[in-house]
Amino acid sequence: MALHELPRVDQLNLASLELPDTHPAARLGRTVPVHGFLIHHPDGAILVDTGVGFGNDFIDELYRPSCTALDAALASCEVAVADVVAVVNSHLHFDHCGQNPVLFGGSTSFYSQDIELGAVTADDYYTDRRWALCPRSQQRVVNGDEEIAEGVTILSTPGHTAGHQSVLVQARDERVVVGGQLVWHGDELEAEVASAANVDDIAELKQAAVDSIRRIKSLHPSIGGAPHEWVVPQGSV
Numbered sequence: 001m002a003l004h005e006l007p008r009v010d011q012l013n014l015a016s017l018e019l020p021d022t023h024p025a026a027r028l029g030r031t032v033p034v035h036g037f038l039i040h041h042p043d044g045a046i047l048v049d050t051g052v053g054f055g056n057d058f059i060d061e062l063y064r065p066s067c068t069a070l071d072a073a074l075a076s077c078e079v080a081v082a083d084v085v086a087v088v089n090s091h092l093h094f095d096h097c098g099q100n101p102v103l104f105g106g107s108t109s110f111y112s113q114d115i116e117l118g119a120v121t122a123d124d125y126y127t128d129r130r131w132a133l134c135p136r137s138q139q140r141v142v143n144g145d146e147e148i149a150e151g152v153t154i155l156s157t158p159g160h161t162a163g164h165q166s167v168l169v170q171a172r173d174e175r176v177v178v179g180g181q182l183v184w185h186g187d188e189l190e191a192e193v194a195s196a197a198n199v200d201d202i203a204e205l206k207q208a209a210v211d212s213i214r215r216i217k218s219l220h221p222s223i224g225g226a227p228h229e230w231v232v233p234q235g236s237v
């Protein structure tokens with residue numbers, strides 16, 4: 001079902017990182033932002049990604065993050081932590097789920113793809129599990145696409161990770177897609193490429209990434225955002 005009116009979608013500036021030389025996107029710029037997106041849904045705020053967390057010495061040393069506390073970022077959009085009814089993590093790398101724990105122990109639901117949760121448990125170096133894994137009672141496991149609130153649908157968009165997901169928000173005559181890390185930069189949408197900055201050099205993932213980009217473009221969304229780009233592209237995803 002589509003909403004009567006498109007809700008406001010705000011971009012949150014949650015952190016900036018200094019990419020190490022070894023990072024595949026470092027050649028595009030060493031200092032990168034980390035964004036989240038806040039959907040002001042009439043049933044409660046829905047947060048897409050929570051940025052980088054606090055207290056991981058390895059990440060602090062390697063990426064030198066400068067973080068904004070989630071409660072302050074939400075307050076800048078007139079939203080309190082208690083107003084967040086759902087968190088959708090585009091994927092569970094450390095820079096997309098880092099402040100999930102702020103919402104642990106409450107009633108907020110956390111949505112991740114089953115395959116993404118599997119990657120977290122299978123690989124000790126995939127992320128910080130203290131941030132990625134919420135209490136079992138709050139975990140909602142998604143397989144593919146799922147409507148989680150009126151007009152808000154999670155879309156499976158593998159590529160950057162096999163369990164990557166995006167969020168479609170639909171009103172009667174408008175659509176917004178929050179694309180997570182569907183791309184690193186907006187121009188990858190235009191070119192329909194799986195960039196080396198964003199997708200591992202694995203044929204299956206690269207093809208999945210291109211298919212995901214084409215799928216999102218076929219929805220003709222009005223706006224959206226890339227999580228590591230300073231300017232949100234207008235008129236595209």
Ligand SMILES: [Zn+2]
Pocket residue numbers: 091093160181
């Ligand atoms: Zn990632």
